[in-house]
Amino acid sequence: MNKGFFMNDYGEGAHPSVMQRLMETNLEHTCGYGLDEYSLRAQALIREKCAQSQAQVHMMTGGTSANMIALSAFMRPYEAVIAAQGGHINVHETGAVEGSGHKVLVADSLDGKVLPESVRAVCAAHPDEHMVHPRVLYISQSTEVGTVYTLEELRALRQVCDDCGLILYVDGARLGSALVACGMTLAQLASVADCFYIGGTKNGLLFGEAMVIVNPALQKDFRYMIKNRGGMMAKGRLCGLMFLTAFEHDGYFAWAAHANAMADRIRRAMDRRGLPHLQRTTTNQIFPVLTPEQDAALSERFAYERWGVLEDGRIAVRFVTSWATTEAEADALAQALEAL
């Protein structure tokens, strides 16, 4: 018997509607490198959803590649990007940002969210040419610990960026789940961010992230940057077609809403059982704290990640839901949690 799968959201395949579209169009001939009709239509549709007719949209192959290419496109060699200590670019990208020549500066965060005053402090602490010059503020929506910035919080960060001459860049690897969780639209996000990407890998696509460059000052020659950093796919239509499928009928948001709903079932069961959270969330990641016994019992029937061991010996774990999590799977986990 297979275990219920709550390990992550990238261990899934693509949504069936995406696969069907890939099958249907498989024998078509298109031009390469993302200049085909499907890519153009996907870009136009995303611009429309963002209510940004002048935005550029580029299809990227993955999150680390997308972050590294965008950040190195936006900065000169001595410029640096500010992120939370646990930010993906600071910890989990094997130094890709530094590999393209740029320092990652750390700002304090609360609940995984960068604090505006700390961003100001980092800028104030870098006044002259003996130090790097802060140039980009990197945040994730949702964050590494599954929390979400409200629109008010994003506007506060926007203000800091305006005051300090920073570009606001949003890593949207799990953007679908985040937007649905807090009722934010792409247009609202696009109204505060200079650039962000819409994550496809973790929400229904085989792979691919759509980079939206809102700020015209950052758009120049971006395709050169993609190619220079090894991120341009010959069969670019694949990403175009998959994003087109995801946004034509707003499947992207429906899939994310499903993932969140499955997570809600699990959260409610935890609340009923009184299980603590390492970090309370509203998105598709849940971080319960279990006793070793609870963990042992649960791990026999469910696949999930052990996140860390607390000082008192308890174990923080992570459950992740996705578009593919079935109600039966979610309910099975919910019941098992209640029965702990």
Add this chain to the structure above:
Amino acid sequence: MNKGFFMNDYGEGAHPSVMQRLMETNLEHTCGYGLDEYSLRAQALIREKCAQSQAQVHMMTGGTSANMIALSAFMRPYEAVIAAQGGHINVHETGAVEGSGHKVLVADSLDGKVLPESVRAVCAAHPDEHMVHPRVLYISQSTEVGTVYTLEELRALRQVCDDCGLILYVDGARLGSALVACGMTLAQLASVADCFYIGGTKNGLLFGEAMVIVNPALQKDFRYMIKNRGGMMAKGRLCGLMFLTAFEHDGYFAWAAHANAMADRIRRAMDRRGLPHLQRTTTNQIFPVLTPEQDAALSERFAYERWGVLEDGRIAVRFVTSWATTEAEADALAQALEAL
């Protein structure tokens, strides 16, 4: 009416057997980043085909990314790679190799193939620390102009590399067509190269190239390099599964053989008509030289690339065949060529 498609080999989708396999396994859960069972099985199978039980095999997302990651893994900052003037890394990768810090040195070539004596001359011209130090010889099999190195030619280059302390790296974006064209096996290639990649994008896969690192001295921490340069895919199983499908029943070679056979039909028609080649080839790329009138007539019914204009006003064009080229399409082009 659609034109017959001879524009390139990456404007195609994936071979139906590959698509079917992707569909069948779409809802399976696997671990990420290329550590899944499909990837492991594909790697083992490729090692077996190469008769190199100690080789490492890594799945890469595309050619430019694969070249840049391998070359920057193998070289220290002051080291350089030698290539033909028209080598893909020298012209068509937007400076990706230089972007990772390394100079591309140019060796003379004939029929697109690097000349051994010229490689020696380049090395001799770089004797001390005021110049870069040549470290890798980069060649493509087939070359940019569709020609193929014989095993004897590869052995001569291997000898030069041994004499000069060079690593022999083979770009195999079109390796299938090349090996079939000259009757070379993967094991023979692996016996002379330190590292090469097996191109999937241009021969039946949605995307992906399989990097084979034969030389154990070059294998250390290659997965770190992939991740550091943005080339590691979360759903790594996709590449694994596609390469597994391609090699389980040797489809990879059958698809390439088909592409070559379709090209042969076209070449034979050219010969019958007496049409000249810019560069005679035996692989899936053909480079006829046409008069403007011939080009005008042909381009109404067939899609192909204009390669360049000769001094006498004639036009060199490129036809590319693939696993997806039908006999009817090839014959239509062949007949049209004869009728010019």
Add this chain to the structure above:
Amino acid sequence: MNKGFFMNDYGEGAHPSVMQRLMETNLEHTCGYGLDEYSLRAQALIREKCAQSQAQVHMMTGGTSANMIALSAFMRPYEAVIAAQGGHINVHETGAVEGSGHKVLVADSLDGKVLPESVRAVCAAHPDEHMVHPRVLYISQSTEVGTVYTLEELRALRQVCDDCGLILYVDGARLGSALVACGMTLAQLASVADCFYIGGTKNGLLFGEAMVIVNPALQKDFRYMIKNRGGMMAKGRLCGLMFLTAFEHDGYFAWAAHANAMADRIRRAMDRRGLPHLQRTTTNQIFPVLTPEQDAALSERFAYERWGVLEDGRIAVRFVTSWATTEAEADALAQALEAL
């Protein structure tokens, strides 16, 4: 009237014996790029002082350049260097290390000195290819806050490095003052470090640092690295000659001892007056904490740097002595401090 100069130790010229030697040899012809007789003799002499007959010695133009070149010579692209939060490479080199592609990881420190257990923790927190791989431990002797590692402390760090597979690299911008302060010899330092540099700029030379690579595994092609990173001086003999002058009669240590002695006079006056230290030191940097009134009074007669403002409004300042600080200057400052 000029103010007594305690601003820093690089605002001074060269020791008169160094200037005299430069004058005497100015019209000699030598070969360039550090291959001249003076450079060779300086290298041999430093090897002898370090009791490391197999060590390489290279003349570098400055501290940031020296650090960046050595660190990028020792690391592969995905590898990282560990340093204290306030380490020079982490804060005051404008991202030069990241500019060469490498992340700086931060270890906890006490009194400016990296804690061995924290280095182990950093290594333990970077277990796989999704994160950078720690490869070098960077420390400064003396540290940024003027403290000194004892030989015992260095040996503890050496043990950590051996356990964790780290290279121990010592930034010796103020090595003279440090060694004199704790009675450590160059040979003792060389017995624990894989590589270190002997700072000339801040102790009697016009410029220049002597990089000593003790570990043979790190020596390969270092001159290529120097040239590739822009650090090779055409008139390399200048550094050679200056270091030869500094070490032929151990002037280097005498000059540092003088600087320390002048600092001791100031420290003793502070103790008599009961003035607190931000960080107690034994080297040529002193960090008194002053009231705004004391600072105002003192700054009329003496030039020094304001280091920071404490929460209670008091001001931490820095006095730096050097080979050029006269007894009269030191005594004048000492008296002024006692009279506050």
Add this chain to the structure above:
Amino acid sequence: MNKGFFMNDYGEGAHPSVMQRLMETNLEHTCGYGLDEYSLRAQALIREKCAQSQAQVHMMTGGTSANMIALSAFMRPYEAVIAAQGGHINVHETGAVEGSGHKVLVADSLDGKVLPESVRAVCAAHPDEHMVHPRVLYISQSTEVGTVYTLEELRALRQVCDDCGLILYVDGARLGSALVACGMTLAQLASVADCFYIGGTKNGLLFGEAMVIVNPALQKDFRYMIKNRGGMMAKGRLCGLMFLTAFEHDGYFAWAAHANAMADRIRRAMDRRGLPHLQRTTTNQIFPVLTPEQDAALSERFAYERWGVLEDGRIAVRFVTSWATTEAEADALAQALEAL
């Protein structure tokens, strides 16, 4: 007996007036990093000589460092610099430009001078994002083979740069000799170039090059770039003071004129003797072609560099004069040449 020294122009020390000034000011205290009074005065004076009141002037430590820093400041990652095949950045800087991420593209040259039409051809051959984007034209004045661009030739290149969107950058390692040789002023050079450096190392200074950034669009944050690439000297006043000395009484030009005059004596002797030139020059480098016997005889009494061996067995050599070459030395060589 010492041989007459014609090996190069960087094997010399500094002009006596420079050394005297360094001695006189050695015990002064100044602020560091090139912000001192001497540096400011030197910068102002150079701006005045260039008749460019808005130009920035920065003191650099050496030629390779200066080239690499300027070029990487001016280009985005996918941009490339065009140079002659034998250009210093293309051959003799150990890949420093590529090490900072940029490709060097080669344009055809005649007598060492880049041909305008070839620059246009290189630009035309790089039309899209699959190739690097040419951004800077790099030339040397004088060239690697001692020739000089006339003002007319520079204006033709300026026109090409304007037409193609290129920055015109001039490497002035031997600028003094070049300007004197063709009667060009700094102001004339500054009227056509976006940026150039005035070489000090090879004309009377211990070290140092003065970077003049004429184009305001290229000036932003240049000091950050210098520091980030390891080129900022703590005792920045050294360069400032040396350049101030060189330009206060136009010594820089007088020294170069002397070097050229000494070269002229040698050239005249060659003409009287009928000795061929590999490349005829008017600057301080001379490239005679000798028989092996002539070379053997000459090398007993004079130190010079063997430049290459011709196909017929004759030897091209290089004589270099400098501010330090005495009339007696030049005449001795002239007589020896006539007596061959």
